Amino acid sequence: MAKTLFEWDYSGFPGAEKYPHLFKPIQLGNLMVPNRVKYAATEENLNAHDGFVTDAGVAYMRERAKGVVGGLCFMQGVYMDEKRQGQGYVGQAAAWDDKFIPGLKRIADALHEERAVAGFQLMDCGRVGAVEVDYCHGPSAVPQRLRIFKPVQEMTRDDIKAVVQQHVDAARRGVEAGFDVMEISGIVGYLISNFISSYTNRRTDEYGGDIRGRMRAVVEIIEGVKAACGPDIPVGIRLCSEELLDDVRGNTIEESMESYKISEEAGVDYISCTLGWQESIYPVISRDIPMGNWIHLAKRAKEHVKVPIQMAYRLFKPGLPNEKIGAGELDFWEICRSMIADPLMPKKVLEGKEEEVRHCVACNLCLARLFRDAPMTCYINPVCAHESDPEFTDPPAAEEEKEVMIVGAGPAGLECAYMAASRGHEVHVYDKRDVIGGTLNEAKNAPYGDDELWTCIEYQKVMCEKAGVEFHLGTEVTEALIEEEVPDTVVLATGPVYPEIESAAKNSDKVVNLLDVMSGKAEVGEKVVIWGNRKPGIGCALHLAKQGKKVTIVGKERTAGFDINPSFKWRYMIYMRQSGIVAYNDCDIVEVTEEGVTVQTYDGVRWQVACDTIVVSERATNDNLKKVVQSEGIELFVVGDALIPRNLSSAVHDGYRIGMRV
Amino acid sequence: MPVNVEKELSQSWKRLHGAQAEIGKTFYRWRQVALEFAGDEVAPLDVSLRAAEIFGKDISKSFLPRLNWLKGEEGFMLILGKALAGIWNTDGAIAKVEKGDNPGEIFIKCSRDPWPTWAKEFGVPMEEVALCRERMYQSILEDVGAFMNIPLKVEMQKAISRGQGETVMRLYKA
Missing domain, CATH: 3.20.20.70 (Aldolase class I)
Structure with missing residues (x-):
């Protein structure tokens, strides 16, 4: 007779009925x-x-x-x-x-x-x-x-x-x-x-x-x-x-x-x-x-x-x-x-x-x-490899309850929100969009499985609801709103800003934003130049190449996708080659003309790339509202891409850690 | 501000050829250093051949991830031949491959080789150039052969040591 180490009775558990x-x-x-x-x-x-x-x-x-x-x-x-x-x-x-x-x-x-x-x-x-x-x-x-x-x-x-x-x-x-x-x-x-x-x-x-x-x-x-x-x-x-x-x-x-x-x-x-x-x-x-x-x-x-x-x-x-x-x-x-x-x-x-x-x-x-001889970590789980640290596994309750205003319902904001709320704070999440998810609403439309990234938002939504987070969607946070609410703490999780291409002033009608392209709001021509060679630009390039567009990426990083971890990056590089996407790395766009753009290498060599549309995927730190909050003397934290444009993982980890600290 | 194509291309062309010239010169400068350290008892050719082996061993490391047997022996040999020719081309040569008459036999033909010119500048015997090329390729093929479990050889068929005419090398399964 086979030995049983521990008796387990799963009867009555909903999962045992659903997955018998x-x-x-x-x-x-x-x-x-x-x-x-x-x-x-x-x-x-x-x-x-x-x-x-x-x-x-x-x-x-x-x-x-x-x-x-x-x-x-x-x-x-x-x-x-x-x-x-x-x-x-x-x-x-x-x-x-x-x-x-x-x-x-x-x-x-x-x-x-x-x-x-x-x-x-x-x-x-x-x-x-x-x-x-x-x-x-x-x-x-x-x-x-x-x-x-x-x-x-x-x-x-x-x-x-x-x-x-x-x-x-x-x-x-x-x-x-x-x-x-x-x-x-x-x-x-x-x-x-x-x-x-x-x-x-x-x-x-x-x-x-x-x-x-x-x-x-x-x-x-x-x-x-x-x-x-x-x-x-x-x-x-x-x-x-x-x-x-x-x-x-x-x-x-x-x-x-x-x-x-x-x-x-x-x-x-x-x-x-x-x-x-x-x-x-x-x-x-x-x-x-x-x-x-x-x-x-x-x-x-x-x-x-x-x-x-x-x-x-x-x-x-x-x-x-x-x-x-x-x-x-x-x-x-x-x-x-x-x-x-x-x-x-x-x-x-x-x-x-x-x-x-x-x-x-x-x-x-x-x-x-x-x-690379580094300890395990997880892109999506901030607690991974910190299981022996009670500060991570069981963050202490807040010493005093604060009213926390989180600006931005993207992954950084939501992660911070449920963590802070579960520690006893009164948390309000504001977003000018009518929906949660921030830029993941657009990023999930990139091909080759990026829709799976959305599971992060689904999880965070449930956790926020459980923790009693209050949402104020469709509400843009302004100086007046902050002055009216006077929260104890503000967490800016507003996502990045997308800087304008200075040289595109005369032909700005050709320039569109990454988010508008990924959401289908922007009209895109047959020949496209994407400005920015990090992950968002690559995701957008593959998205457009799937539609049959001829795509060229121009970016300042020395290699395309340097911000993608090597165990995944090789997949993107293969898909880019298969899709005929050309990447000009270590390059800048120095001129936007009727016909396209002039690309310049780091050492000054220039050439022209014909295009109908230029998509801006380059991102920058978002300093909006920072001075307002500081001038009011309110405790301030900045998380996610608003702090430094990075990736989903950084947003989640930032949010969790600030949620622990508030 | 339209792009002046002639200017941009000529600028890039000069930089490329400048860099290629530095490859050869750097090799022979280091050869000089190695000989000074090695002393009079060591034959200069032995030092250069050892350097060629080390070059080959390192280059083979970048070959191995790209090797692919899915196109069969003939396809594999042709791709390998092209890769060997590609090394020469990167230095500034014009090297091409041709299929031989025997199965899996590939000829690598170089009609413009910058190495003899560089060697002459540093007073290096011309035969050393040909022998080093052969040794470097053979060193690459040792690792490739061990990796794919197939014995590979390369041999110099015709060495044009002063860079005129055509150098021919034969790649084959031993």
Whole structure:
């Protein structure tokens, strides 16, 4: 009879009625898991650089454990070698010695205190490892495709035996620390996947050759880990169902499915279905990939093996995984980025509070930070990585209630509003528009998934309503209004201003504003020059290119889209090339003529670009009302693009922090 | 204030060629430094060939993200040949590629090579120019070959050391 760790009764919860398949139990090996929710192991760079667990790491995991409401909750993958060749992240936890067990136990205990099933992951990062040393290791010394990774040293047979033993020893430490499920990471270019792939395994000995040979080390690891864990602890593996490495002669789909079968034969109790490598040229999880795009891979996996199949990858909402589990095409809903954005997401789903979920916007800032040795943060969740700081997680009530006037109902203003109101202030949000959302009303019209950004506003609206924020829409805040209301505090969240192009004075009829273009109010000719090469300009360029316009971007930044995080920027650059958009960077518009504009490089070379319309997307700080508020002696804060034009993330983070401080 | 196209183009052209000339001169200035440090026991050609290897190793790092086997061996070899020719062109040469008669065989033909002129200015033997080009390309191909699991070679078929006529190199699967 399968063991049950914690009793959970979901009957009576609205989410369990709405999504019955998500909240029904499933057996993994000899363990009964109460539901189908799994927080997938995620690096967060919050641990000490010598591999010891920190308070921040424990607090981060505890929040996610609350969220899975009895389901699987995996801590980040641990590296297992003292030489640190397998370490892929500076803040990655280690398990290469018994001295790490007490720290790991702290995490297991925290997960158990929240009555979650505690998962431990073994992760040698292989050719993307060695973040702190000069050489990483792999089955063959295939040169790195990406400059950021270290040269690969080919492993000897003894090295392979040592790595197998390291997995076994680390698994034993995980068990001693109190974890309930063991997982082997074989994804995205880590060591296990290096052995399996024909791209990176060129060996001619027993650890290379055909797929069975390439799986040999994996099988030895599975068997060793199974033996170390004993019958009561299920062992799973994360494996690529498609490597997306056709361009470098990686595995075929048939070979990938064969790796699933071999793993099952070796004794795994479940398989987590993944796809893509860090070296793949195909996008997998960015916002331009539609939600549910990859779910068919889980069905295919289930056609090849009998063990339960888990999968994440653009499954941000509960409907689809519930449906697919019900249809027998999936067994577990894995969640990663969605629970970075909102650790309590599944809990809110269960409790029927879906409207209170702060949705991930698939920007991949979290990944970009990790790859640059920075601690985890989230574009949309200001609390992420601050879980151990009560000032963030449970901001203290205001010492005295103030009347707070927030000018602007965009993301910065709304974030500030609900936070300040929840601390006990009387908060009034004013906006000259009739609707909330600020410039996101227009930004969400940009193509390739930018409509998902609007989920931020939907969340903030609900939170404002819950906190009792009063809205005054269609009301422009003027000097007279401020003098009349005399609030205790004013927060200016008015968004940026769009400066005029001085040289366009004679031909100003050609010049239109970005917001009018994105909302469809402005008429735009066939040939368009966009002034400004940051994200808003790029979004607008892609929007117009989709309509068949010939678009040229001119901007002062040295590279277009420098304000977009690198893990997403490459997508925009590809779409720009595919759309025929030309970007003249490090350039200025020095003249607007009847025919178009004169562009000048930083060093003075000039040429003309013909156009019918010039769209201004350049933004500047908004100082309107600042002096008025200051002259009245009122406490003043400026947030979001009004302070410095940046992005949605900065708006949200600004708003939250000022909401904490007011 | 209309744009004077002739002026703008000639200004840009001068800057480009000035920068290209500096590439060669900088290389030979550093060669001089390296020789002074290396001492009399070291052959100047060995120093230059080692430099060519290091250049090749670094250039290959920018090749690897762009390699693509989806067009098959013939397409891959042609794109690779164009990329090698492109390095030469960036320096100020006129280099083109042609398919050879054998499968996967590509010829890189350079009809205007600025390197011999720069070498002459610094008193460097002409054969060193040709050997360094070959070594640099071979160094690139070592990494490309290891990456794609395909043995690649390049060999000088015809070296016109004074920059007149045509230099021909053969790229092939070994």
